[in-house]
Amino acid sequence: MDVKLVNPFIDAFTTVLPQMGFPTPQRTGMTVNQQNAVSQGVAVIVGFTKEIRGNVVYNMSEETAKFIASTMMMGMPVESFDEMAQSAISEMSNMLTANAATNLTALGLEVDISTPSLTVGSDFQIKISNEQYLSVIMDVSGHQVEIDIAVKQ
Amino acid sequence: MEKVKVMVVDDSRISRMMVSSMLAKTNFEVCAMAENSAEAVALYAKTKPDVVTMDMNLPDADGIECTRRIHAIDPKAKIVMISAMKDAKLIMQGRMAGIGSFLQKPVSTNELIDTLMIMCNENVGAVAVYRESYVTTFAKVLQQSLLSIFGIKSEIEISQNEDSVVRVNGVAAVIGIVGEPKGRVALYMDSDTMYSLSRAMLGMDPQDDLSADEAEAAIEEAGNIIAGRAVSRVNDVFKDKEMRITPPGTVIGTDIILSNPELISFNVIAKTSYGDVHMSVGFARGV
Numbered sequence A: 001m002d003v004k005l006v007n008p009f010i011d012a013f014t015t016v017l018p019q020m021g022f023p024t025p026q027r028t029g030m031t032v033n034q035q036n037a038v039s040q041g042v043a044v045i046v047g048f049t050k051e052i053r054g055n056v057v058y059n060m061s062e063e064t065a066k067f068i069a070s071t072m073m074m075g076m077p078v079e080s081f082d083e084m085a086q087s088a089i090s091e092m093s094n095m096l097t098a099n100a101a102t103n104l105t106a107l108g109l110e111v112d113i114s115t116p117s118l119t120v121g122s123d124f125q126i127k128i129s130n131e132q133y134l135s136v137i138m139d140v141s142g143h144q145v146e147i148d149i150a151v152k153q
Numbered sequence B: 001m002e003k004v005k006v007m008v009v010d011d012s013r014i015s016r017m018m019v020s021s022m023l024a025k026t027n028f029e030v031c032a033m034a035e036n037s038a039e040a041v042a043l044y045a046k047t048k049p050d051v052v053t054m055d056m057n058l059p060d061a062d063g064i065e066c067t068r069r070i071h072a073i074d075p076k077a078k079i080v081m082i083s084a085m086k087d088a089k090l091i092m093q094g095r096m097a098g099i100g101s102f103l104q105k106p107v108s109t110n111e112l113i114d115t116l117m118i119m120c121n122e123n124v125g126a127v128a129v130y131r132e133s134y135v136t137t138f139a140k141v142l143q144q145s146l147l148s149i150f151g152i153k154s155e156i157e158i159s160q161n162e163d164s165v166v167r168v169n170g171v172a173a174v175i176g177i178v179g180e181p182k183g184r185v186a187l188y189m190d191s192d193t194m195y196s197l198s199r200a201m202l203g204m205d206p207q208d209d210l211s212a213d214e215a216e217a218a219i220e221e222a223g224n225i226i227a228g229r230a231v232s233r234v235n236d237v238f239k240d241k242e243m244r245i246t247p248p249g250t251v252i253g254t255d256i257i258l259s260n261p262e263l264i265s266f267n268v269i270a271k272t273s274y275g276d277v278h279m280s281v282g283f284a285r286g287v
Helices: A009-019 A062-072 A083-106 B013-023 B038-045 B063-073 B089-099 B109-120 B125-151 B191-201 B212-237
Strands: A028-034 A042-050 A053-060 A111-113 A117-120 A126-127 A133-140 A143-152 B002-008 B028-034 B052-053 B079-083 B102-103 B155-162 B165-176 B183-189 B249-259 B263-272 B275-284
Touching: A009 A083, A009 A133, A009 A143, A042 A062, A042 A083, A042 B165, A042 B249, A053 A062, A053 A083, A062 A083, A062 A143, A083 A111, A083 A117, A111 A133, A111 B165, A117 B165, A126 A133, B002 B013, B002 B038, B013 B028, B013 B109, B028 B038, B038 B052, B038 B063, B052 B063, B052 B109, B063 B079, B063 B089, B079 B089, B079 B109, B102 B109, B109 B125, B125 B155, B125 B191, B125 B212, B125 B263, B125 B275, B165 B191, B165 B212, B165 B275, B183 B191, B183 B212, B191 B212, B191 B275, B212 B249
Parallel strands: B002 B028, B002 B052, B052 B079, B079 B102
Antiparallel strands: A028 A133, A042 A053, A042 A111, A042 A117, A053 A143, A117 B249, A126 B249, A133 A143, B155 B263, B165 B183, B165 B249, B183 B275, B263 B275
């Protein structure tokens, strides 16, 4: 697992979120994992392929998802994680991954990304790789988003 | 589903062959081929096609005149013009004569099929196009793969999933689709079905030990194979498209909701003796 291939995803997160009205996210942790990831409540899976193949998961609690959706919708209160909030989180995941794809192109690696798959539920497992993958914890205004990245060259 | 009958009118044998070969693997059936206007009118009356593809240049009258003659015997005739030229004057004259749609040669397979489908059912839009052009292929491949991978027969049902929400109790292999159109497919089932199918896939007896990891990996691989085959099949028909799949991501657990309101999605259920195997196929809106 090449860290060089992971930075484009982290850079995308720190670049795109401020454009949507968030303070600059801080990276607060990074681990190499083998075991399946565990959903924190809301997990969006985005697949990519072409010169490198893999999956990225944006994994967060429902509270965090509602906070992000609310901020994206100009502070509109989000009481429940309804269809509109789900669309916001899907769209954010799409933007983040598209931005990461652009960053990867700058490294000479073209990738095409799939539509995001949003999953909701508690404590279910997410398997994105048979090998090791990287988890990065990003802090956004005290809310944690875990980005799980599995890349194969 | 009943085949949709198409009559091809073109003076060039090669053009007629190209259109028929494009329609060969689809739900359309070429019921008649005419090389001139007189033959077109006679064959229309005889075979009553659902839709006609019309060339502009015909030896005895042009495609617009031929359209008028066909409309004289059937005012509801659906005609799409396929010609080398496609300019505003031609389109205006053609519309007045009753031509519903215009395509320019060389016509691509998906352009032709999507146009014919929309013409045959004016009230349908992207939903029907996705269903007929892609989802039926995914469903057929699911059925064939269940037989070839697991050795089981199945009954297939397809329905549109209006709210695009899928509930998973067990395992779901989620595979992204990139290219045109973008989307994702999820193969999912309950745990019992997962274990039964995985044992069948690995040639194991019901009492043989199979870990959850292995069973999940088997379903993931099956999802990967099925999605890959389906996408290849679609690419084979729509030669100008190149859809590809991303590696599978698998979710495992109970009460998992897979929600993609932004997609137009369909549920495919394969009923088998081991339990129901579900496949959700969703595509981004906008053909």
